[in-house]
Amino acid sequence: MMKWIVVILVHxxxxxxxxxxxxxxxxVHRRFExxxxxxxxxxxxxxxxxxxxxxxxxxxxxxxxxxxxPSLRSQKGAVWTKTKTAFEWWEIDxxxxxxxxxxxxxxxxxxxxxxxxxxxxxxxxxxxDKWTGLGxxxxxxxxxxxxxxxxxxxxxxxxxxxxxxxxxxxxxxLAGCLRDFRNKPFPTRAxxxxxxxxxxxxxxxxxTNNEQDYEMCLRAENVVLPKxxxxxxxxxxxxxxxxxxxFHFLTTSLHPPGQLDQIGQVPQAxxxxxxxxYKEYQKKLEDEKEKYKKEHPxxxxxxxxxxxxxxxQRELRQIWQAQSxxxxxxxxxxxxxxxxxxxxxxxxxxxxxxxxxIQQGGSPPPPGQHQQQYTGDAIRRHEVDALLNTNNILTQSxxxxxxxxxxxNQRTELLIGNQKAGGSVGGGYDMQGLVAEMRDGLNTVKQGxxxxxxxxxxxxxxxSCPTTKCVGLTPFLxxxxxxxxxxLGYNIYKDAKGNQSKKFY
Ligand SMILES: [Ca+2]
Ligand SMILES: [Ca+2]
Numbered sequence: 001m002m003k004w005i006v007v008i009l010v011h012x013x014x015x016x017x018x019x020x021x022x023x024x025x026x027x028v029h030r031r032f033e034x035x036x037x038x039x040x041x042x043x044x045x046x047x048x049x050x051x052x053x054x055x056x057x058x059x060x061x062x063x064x065x066x067x068x069x070p071s072l073r074s075q076k077g078a079v080w081t082k083t084k085t086a087f088e089w090w091e092i093d094x095x096x097x098x099x100x101x102x103x104x105x106x107x108x109x110x111x112x113x114x115x116x117x118x119x120x121x122x123x124x125x126x127x128x129d130k131w132t133g134l135g136x137x138x139x140x141x142x143x144x145x146x147x148x149x150x151x152x153x154x155x156x157x158x159x160x161x162x163x164x165x166x167x168x169x170x171x172x173x174l175a176g177c178l179r180d181f182r183n184k185p186f187p188t189r190a191x192x193x194x195x196x197x198x199x200x201x202x203x204x205x206x207x208t209n210n211e212q213d214y215e216m217c218l219r220a221e222n223v224v225l226p227k228x229x230x231x232x233x234x235x236x237x238x239x240x241x242x243x244x245x246x247f248h249f250l251t252t253s254l255h256p257p258g259q260l261d262q263i264g265q266v267p268q269a270x271x272x273x274x275x276x277x278y279k280e281y282q283k284k285l286e287d288e289k290e291k292y293k294k295e296h297p298x299x300x301x302x303x304x305x306x307x308x309x310x311x312x313q314r315e316l317r318q319i320w321q322a323q324s325x326x327x328x329x330x331x332x333x334x335x336x337x338x339x340x341x342x343x344x345x346x347x348x349x350x351x352x353x354x355x356x357x358i359q360q361g362g363s364p365p366p367p368g369q370h371q372q373q374y375t376g377d378a379i380r381r382h383e384v385d386a387l388l389n390t391n392n393i394l395t396q397s398x399x400x401x402x403x404x405x406x407x408x409n410q411r412t413e414l415l416i417g418n419q420k421a422g423g424s425v426g427g428g429y430d431m432q433g434l435v436a437e438m439r440d441g442l443n444t445v446k447q448g449x450x451x452x453x454x455x456x457x458x459x460x461x462x463x464s465c466p467t468t469k470c471v472g473l474t475p476f477l478x479x480x481x482x483x484x485x486x487x488l489g490y491n492i493y494k495d496a497k498g499n500q501s502k503k504f505y
Contacts, residue, residue, distance in 0.1 A: 028195070029255040033090075035274055036081050036231055039248035040064045046288060051281045055079035056120030057234075064247070068109065069126060069235035071100050071243040076126040078234035079246075080117040085228050086270060087253035091193040092231065094249050097206070098140060098150075098182045100242035105182050106141035108150070109244045111192065112232035113225060115159075124163045126234035132159035133226050136192055136201060137169065138181055140242060144168050150180050152190075152217050154199060156225070175218035179203055187247055189214070195254050199223040353381055 035052045044050050044061035059077030060067045069075045098109060110125035112118060114133035122128040125137060135155045142149035144167045153176030155169055164172055181188045184206030191202040191214055198221050202214040231251065235244035 027257060029257065029259075030091075031087075031253045031255070033085075033087070033251040033253050035083065035278070036085060036092075036251035037249055038066070039250060042285070043248075045284070050079065052082055052277070053079050054082055054117075057126060059120070066233070066246045067243060068233055068246055069237050069242075069244045071237065071241040073237060073239060073241055075237045075241065076121045076234070077236075077244075078118060078120045078122070078127045078232055080112075080120075080232040081230050083270070083274065084230055085251075085253075087255070088227055089195040089254040089256075091191065091195070091252045091254055092249065093189065093191050093252075094233070095187045095189045095247040097184070097187045097245045097247070098138065098242050099184075099245075100182065100240070102240050102242075104141065104240055105150075105242035106238040106240035107236045108140040109138040109233065109235040109246075111136040111190070112234065113194075113229045114232065115226045115229050117230045118232055118234065120234075122234065124165075124234075126236040127232060129162050130159055131157050133157070133229050134194075134199070135163075136190070138190075139168055140182060141238065141240065142168065144170065146170075148178055150178075150182055152177050152179050152181070152201065152203060154201060154218055154220065156223065174199070174223070175220045177201075177203065177217040179205065179217065181206070182242065190217075193254075194223070194225055196256070197221065197223050199225075353384075 038050050038053055041063055043063055043065065048061055050061050050066065055061055055066065055068075055078065057077035058069055058072075058075040059079055060070065061079075066079055068077045068079060092111070094111060096109060098105065108125050110127060112127060112131065112133065112135055114131045114135075116132065118127035118131060120127070124131070124135065125139075133156070135157065137151075137153050137155060139149055139151045139153065143165055146168075149168065151168065153169060153173040155163065155172050156174055157163075157172075161172065163169055181203075186206045186209045188206035189204035191200075191204075193200040193202075198219065200219045201217040203217040204214045207213070231249070233246055233249065237244075
């Protein structure tokens with residue numbers, strides 16, 4: 001959002017400037033100058049020439065771009081127009097990319113407008129020093145170590161001065177701006193306008209591919225450039241090296257209103273020569289196309305056919321687009337319908353679960369609780385089953401307990417009946433006598449055990465039976481245990497009977 005605001009602001013600021021630059025006299029006439037331009041496709045022909053341009057040094061041209069200087073050490077290259085311009089005011093738009101693996105690159109790229117063509121292997125960013133005219137330099141490397149590079153600047157020379165590389169042209173620059181133009185996601189662009197002695201350089205940072213994202217880099221008034229000149233692009237690398245690629249160079253001549261007629265005043269000889277050259281170029285292009293068609297008979301289709309469409313194709317495309325839109329809407333509707341069905345199924349599931357619980361659980365819950373089941377956590381089927389099982393088990397246990405109680409009751413009644421039939425309470429047994437009897441019995445047993453122990457502890461030789469009658473140890477202990485069990489059993493039975501009697505009477 002901010003970006004757009006900035007773009008709109010910059011645009012609104014720049015537009016009046018440009019109008020002022022062009023004067024208040026009305027519309028400026030613009031004319032594209034193809035003889036001072038290049039762009040893809042077919043930027044370079046099959047013979048590697050660029051129509052209307054010459055290049056040299058380490059420059060390499062392809063159908064898509066010109067690599068003015070490759071990313072190798074100490075490379076220099078340049079590309080220059082073949083002919084001098086024939087218009088006074090102009091605008092050029094250049095799309096380029098300076099890219100390299102290093103955090104710092106070198107040396108930079110220059111755009112020229114000079115009275116003579118420069119070198120292809122010169123000292124100033126790949127071309128000639130002591131030039132006459134304008135140089136716009138994209139200086140990557142910070143020679144004076146002032147941390148102010150990459151830098152864009154305009155330098156005008158009258159053919160006498162050396163470029164001050166050591167100071168990055170600091171004192172010679174007409175104007176400039178600090179902009180990083182290296183390694184951008186999209187090609188960087190510059191628009192250089194020279195109109196009525198005002199030089200303007202706009203810069204596109206290459207952060208977007210929006211055509212409108214230009215910003216002002218420099219503006220200088222009262223600039224006097226040669227009335228006619230050559231355009232050139234050059235680049236150089238040093239110890240550090242970037243690729244310097246140019247994708248297009250588009251020249252537009254600018255004509256103040258009412259002066260367009262004067263275009264005809266271009267020397268007739270030059271005009272004829274250029275027209276002839278253009279015709280030759282067109283013919284060459286057609287020949288190349290024919291040749292290609294002959295060499296590739298299978299690919300009869302013209303490469304520009306893709307750019308056009310017949311009425312039928314347009315109609316089909318429109319129908320297809322309408323259908324695509326309809327399909328999209330239907331898909332959305334279907335998705336929403338699925339959602340609704342899903343919700344409905346979920347609700348039905350809840351209803352049936354709670355209904356089952358009501359059927360199996362007996363009485364239905366009150367209306368409030370019923371409502372809560374729908375809105376809150378639902379009781380699930382297996383939980384209901386578990387509850388029912390527990391309930392059944394509890395019922396069964398209760399039933400068993402009831403049976404056992406009945407049994408107990410019957411037995412008790414039977415016992416009471418027996419007691420009544422058997423006579424008085426107490427049963428005629430003397431408790432005191434029994435205890436005394438048991439104490440005597442226990443004493444006898446104790447003495448017996450002690451006797452056995454004494455015998456066991458006797459030496460082997462004395463272990464033989466004396467003259468009296470002798471019983472074995474195991475039968476004796478068994479007899480003892482049986483006696484004890486009988487006595488204790490009788491005693492417990494007696495106690496129980498006594499208690500019952502006390503309870504009921
Ligand atoms: Ca420099
Ligand atoms: Ca510097």
